[in-house]
Amino acid sequence: MNSLPQAHAAATGKTFENSTLHRRDFLRASGLLAGGLLGRTLADTHRDWSGNAPTRYPDPDVVALDPRFEKYKVATTSIRRLWQGSLWAEGTAWCAAGRYLMFSDIPNDRQLRWLEEDGHMSVLRKPAGYSNGNTFDYQGRQISCEHGNRRVVRYEIDGSLTVLADKWQGKALNAPNDAVVHPDGGIWFTDPGYGSMGHYEGNKGDLLIKEAVYRIDPGSGKLDLVTQEPVKPNGICFSPDYKRLYVADSGGEFPRPIWVWDIVDGVKLRNGRRFVSMAADGLADGNPKFADNQTGLADGIRCDIDGNVWAGAGWVGDGYDGVHVFAPDGTRIGLIRLPEICANLCFGGPKRNRLFMAGSTSLYAVYVETQGAHIT
8 A cells, every 4th residue: 555655755756765855744735634634524524414504515525635536526416414223234235226225224133225216215124134235146136144144145036035155064154244246146255253243233152163255156056165364354345357356354453454366267266465454544644533553444345447445444533434445556545534434335326326335323325436346
């Protein structure tokens, strides 16, 4: 990941070692300290998230940290809170055929549905197995990761339910978390076990197997373990060309990373490496709430058509919580600040250019000048 000193070097041809411009001076000169983009927190703006007061364009909480993000900002739109009322919102997925956004409210054991037509919110399913991550396959069928039942399921067109995976080598899965579908029909999912670690988001019980990432074969239904490298594999997504797999690791020592692997023959992984760290590089400057080494973590992740990784993030506070956007080279280029932790996100709408974000208790959305790389 490039640092601000590296960005300065790229812009000026000088390094901080041979330049008299120190890092804090550079930030101040760039308008990034207090009163600038990074020093300004949501609390400073006194933003009214009820929708009763207008937001001046361009939205001050859609922040470019690198010039490469500027082209993704839409100047004449703003972040909107579409709904509030969940206990812990997760698993956003866009149904293109039905033109609705569905997501999980895990502690309330329900799936919710937001209609694009008029903004109507309703309960899609309850109970829902304490589902977390959701997605749709290429036949329009919903795939859900159930915490409560420790399984991955598919809702069929006729309304029936098919269990796709619930055991590995005869032992119950921990609590599947998030899933994505490959064009070959294979379903890749993470199994960190959060839903079995307490009663709030599932059914408390022992984790019987090592946390891992799996692939379900579309023909045989066979379950294959593809990696156990992450401590707590969480959010998952493919690169636009399906040659790489990204996984957010929400366990282990800080700073917690997003991993990336090369995909071999569409079914295996190799060359696992740290793609980015979720340390608040540069965000601490001018913000007294942050320590220089403070870091949160990434949860749900999705790629756009240019290969940027959009990561729901949180557990730090104003100025960090929301969505962090990383270029394919690992540079943090953009930030969408929310008043809550963002657990998951997806691109949706008829053009896949609307970013839906599951805040802790709310559903948010903002239009961006890119599109989601995949069907949901």
